[in-house]
Amino acid sequence: MSxxxxxxGRPNVGKSTLFxxxxxxRLALVDDQPGVTRDLREGEARLGDLRFTVIDTAGLEEATDESLQGRMRKLTERAVDMADICLFLIDARAGVTPTDEMFAGILRxxxxxxxxxxxxAEGAAADAGVIEAYSLxxxxxxxxxxxxxxxxxDLYSQLMPLADLFAERAAADAPETDVSLDEDGDDDEGYRKPTIAKxxxxxxxxxxxxxxxxxxxxxxxxxxxxxxPEAGITRDAISLTLDWDGLPVRMFDTAGMRKKAKVQDKVEKLSVSDGLRAVKFAEVVVVLLDAAIPFEQQDLRIADLAEREGRAVVVAVNKWDIEDDKQAKLRDLREAFERLLPQLRGAPLITVSAKxxxxxxxxxxxxxxxYEVWNRRVTTAQLNRWLAGxxxxxxxxxxxxxRIKLRYMTQAKTRPPGFVVMCSSPEKMPESYSRYLVNGLREDFDMPGTPIRLHMRSQSDKNPYKGKKKSTPSRLRKHLGKGPPG
Structure with missing residues (x-):
């Protein structure tokens, strides 16, 4: 039982470092300045033979109003209520502060x-703070x-008896059931369907x-x-596992990405790099636009990044509830999408209201x-009939x-779909003709929006023995009156 x-604890006592x-x-962002963590971040922890879920929380603030600090405190208090055990961290070098004393009372x-x-607590400088902690x-x-x-x-020694206690409670509360194992075979679609485990x-x-x-x-x-209402609240790329109407999903909430020239703060740079890492780990990327100012330069860069990383892309336009002329706006959005993001032609454009x-x-x-299109596989026979047409x-x-000869085509990979065409002079093939084939693949094999990789490879007509020196057999050399080669 986990x-x-x-x-x-207070801000900047080392919660994220311990997490x-x-x-x-290095999942959580760490920096010397206080207040870097704002959201609750969960992770699967290992300590000796213990396996448990650990939650990194925002620093406990004294604010209780609806300010940003007040909302962070409410979220941390919620984590305290959710958790089986609370690890209250103080800074041994700073000693016990009045804020620590107040929060110790709340935790009790x-x-x-x-x-x-x-x-x-490393070194003698922390001795006084450790002794002072007894007063809490x-x-x-x-x-x-x-x-x-x-x-x-020492942490393991404190957690071990509590882990045994929770295991005993879980065993006592567990209902007796007959469990039958259902062996899943390969599904008809030919790709891995999302499961709770994956x-x-x-x-x-x-x-x-x-x-x-x-x-x-x-x-x-x-x-x-x-x-x-404040911009840039999210800093860490927070992942949450949920059941989305029957679809098991692990969803990453990322920090907002501004233009590179505007990003000066060190923590914001770390936040953006954390978001970029989440894009690389994702399978589907939802690019969320603001209906009031859609398709700004930064939106296009973000969508292009997802395409270059080979991820399936869905474009969602948020705050649709405050839009007045929805039909005209939708028509303009679709026209701008086709014009500004031709590499994602056919990708879904969905209007939503998060509120x-x-x-x-x-x-x-x-x-x-x-996701299904991203995993699409086409047989070699189908591809070559299509290529002939x-x-x-x-x-x-x-x-x-x-004339460049295209002889053979096959699909080398999925996620995203990747195709190889064997041809006579791949280095002379213009980009426009490759685009013609990619657009044809999208339309004829129903692969809208997903990145498609097309590689031209050489298949030479040359004689493999051309240029090799011919040798005369020894029997024939005797007949011709020639001695052995000198």
Whole structure:
């Protein structure tokens, strides 16, 4: 039985560093300035033989109003209520502050199991802070250094009996059921359907304040991500696993991406690079636009990035509920999409409202359809019959008077679909003819919007023995009166 551990404490006490240490990866953004973490980030942690879920939280602030800090505090308090165990972190070098004392009182009331840890406790400079931590009334503090990995054995010793306790409770509460294993074979579609164990990876990307976090909260049906009128609230690429009307999905909420020249802050640079990494891990990328200012230069760059990374793309236009002339606006959007993003011709363009939830069913269907197309496989026989028709309709060019011959075509890969054409002079094939074939593949094999990779490879007509020196057999050399070669 796994359990959930929430790491809580003031800003800049090292919660994200400890989170990264426990999950074994640099998932959470870490910086010296306080308040970098704003959302709740979950990860699968390993500590010895313990396996559990760890939650990185925003720093506990004293604000209780509807300000950004107040909303961050509410989200952290929610994590405390969700978790089985709370790990309360203080800064051993700074000692116990009045804020620590206040939050220790809150944790005593809200959580049944609280473990106290004094972080940054390496060296003699932290001794006074560790001793001072006893005054919080939460038992003996664990002396930790998340940065250097010190004190992990002590943390394990505190967690082990609690893990056994949760395991016993789970065993007592588990109903007796007859379980039958259903062996899944290959499905008819010929691709891996998303499952709970391996959900569909979807990244939601866009400019700041496009409504990405609000959209994911609406799909989840709860306020799991921090939202508000301020632009740039999200910093980490937060992943959430959910069932989206029967479709198992792991959804990434990413930080808003501004123009590179405008990004000066170090944390924002880290946030954008984290979002770019989420795009690379995703299978389907939802590019979220603002209906008021769609298809700005940055939107085009983001969509082009997803296409270059070979991801299936769905374009969603948010804040559609405040649009007046919807028909005219939709017509203009489609015209701009075809003109500005020809490399994504046929990709779905969905209008949604993250605030009201309108259009989310169409967005879900578009994501599933884009994933299916991304996994599409075409047989070699079909491809070569199609290639013959394309050559007849529009023969390839003849640079220098010699026509390029396209002899054979096959699909080399999926995710995204990649095709190889064997031809006589691939280096002389113009880009326009390759585009002609790619557009034909989209239309004739029903692959709208997905990136298609087409590679021309050489298939030479040359004699393989041409240029090789012929040797005369020894019998024939004697007959001709020639001695052995000198």
């Amino acid at each position: 359990f959930t551990l929430a790491i809580v 990264n240490r426990l999950v074994g990866k 009331k809200r959580s049944a199991h609280v473990i106290l840890a004094a972080n940054k 009334g939460l038992g003996e503090p664990i002396r930790l250094s998340a940065e250097h990995g010190e004190g992990m054995n 959900p569909l990876q979807v990244a939601v990307v866009g400019r700041p304040n496009a409504g990405k976090s609000t959209l994911i909260n609406k799909i989840l049906g709860e306020d799991r991500l921090l939202t508000g 009201t939830g309108r259009g989310l069913d169409r967005l879900r269907d578009a994501v599933e359809r884009a 394309m050559l007849e309709a529009h023969p390839p060019p003849a640079p220098g008077g010699r």
